[in-house]
Amino acid sequence: MARKGLRSAALGSSVMLDAPTSTRVTSFSPLSWSATRGYPHPSGEQAACPRFANRGASRIRRAVSILGWRLYMEVAMPSLDISSLQSSTTPRELRLESRGPEVAELQRRLLEAGFDPGATDGVFGVRTETAVKAFQKSRGLIVDGVVGPQTWSALGVHVEGAPPEIPVGSGLTSKVLREIMPRLSAARADECLPYLDAAMVEADITTPQRQAAFLAQLAFESGELRYFEELSSGEQYEGREDLGNTEPGDGRRFKGRGPIQLTGRANYRAAGQALGIDLEANPLRAGDVDVGFRVAAWFWTSRGLNALADVGDFREITRRINGGFNGLDKREAYHRRALDILSH
Missing domain, CATH: 1.10.101.10 (PGBD-like superfamily/PGBD)
Structure with a gap:
């Protein structure tokens, strides 16, 4: 019964706990007051009892200890003070x-x-x-x-006296991106660029040869970064065991998403495991810009495509992405344009 009472006390209070070893008390409901101290609530006044004021913090700490860390997190986390x-x-x-x-x-x-x-x-x-x-x-x-x-x-937290960050990036700009992809709007370029840039750095796609090959494939697969979800229903992938689509509805659920059109349950699972994101349970996340570019970069590195870009084997890059050579002439046109722009 004591354990149940302590849980009720925690849930019935408006205590703000800054950490398991420090407390800041604002006010208590009658239930909380009586359950934690055994005293009647002083007519709605805030922590008016001298004995409680002196000993309340230790009582709450003991209550938290009994309830366990997980209950502490359930109760305290919504009102944590993160002003620091x-x-x-x-x-x-x-x-x-x-x-x-x-x-x-x-x-x-x-x-x-x-x-x-x-x-x-x-x-x-x-x-x-x-x-x-x-x-x-x-x-x-x-x-x-x-x-x-x-x-x-x-991460965006102001740190007093922190040394200035030295920008590390791919060197790509919105202007250059739109020169490579002429149908890409300025607004869309600005939206995508930070995530594209970070993904290319993460995957070491930092030379003109690698960037040109990568951007050419993304340009073709996503309609110049305009479509992050396949326009077709995905029914054509239903039952494709080679893609890991073994459950009913997998074709639609795991159709092409992201700038490289990640397709199939097996690929969603592998990408999610590599990136620490459960894409198998949340496949739509692969179509979000913050995740989609990282997925594309993962696919690129997991297939060893930087090495192929280094030796100029764009045809083999296309085969490993597409499974064939669909749209090869258009992909090569993007590649030539990107190489010309990025090499000058």
């Missing part, structure tokens, strides 16, 4: 096994940036570390899985 991440103070360094509200904020920001840390639970586990490393690599930072001033800054 929004002020000019430097947030603490985070690493594997760190816990608390700053970890939860880190997880939220990673997710917004397209890097899946798993549950937003305030626990820095292996999956969060993997997401941090992938983010650091995509931004040209030291890949150590430790969230220090530069990583916080790259």
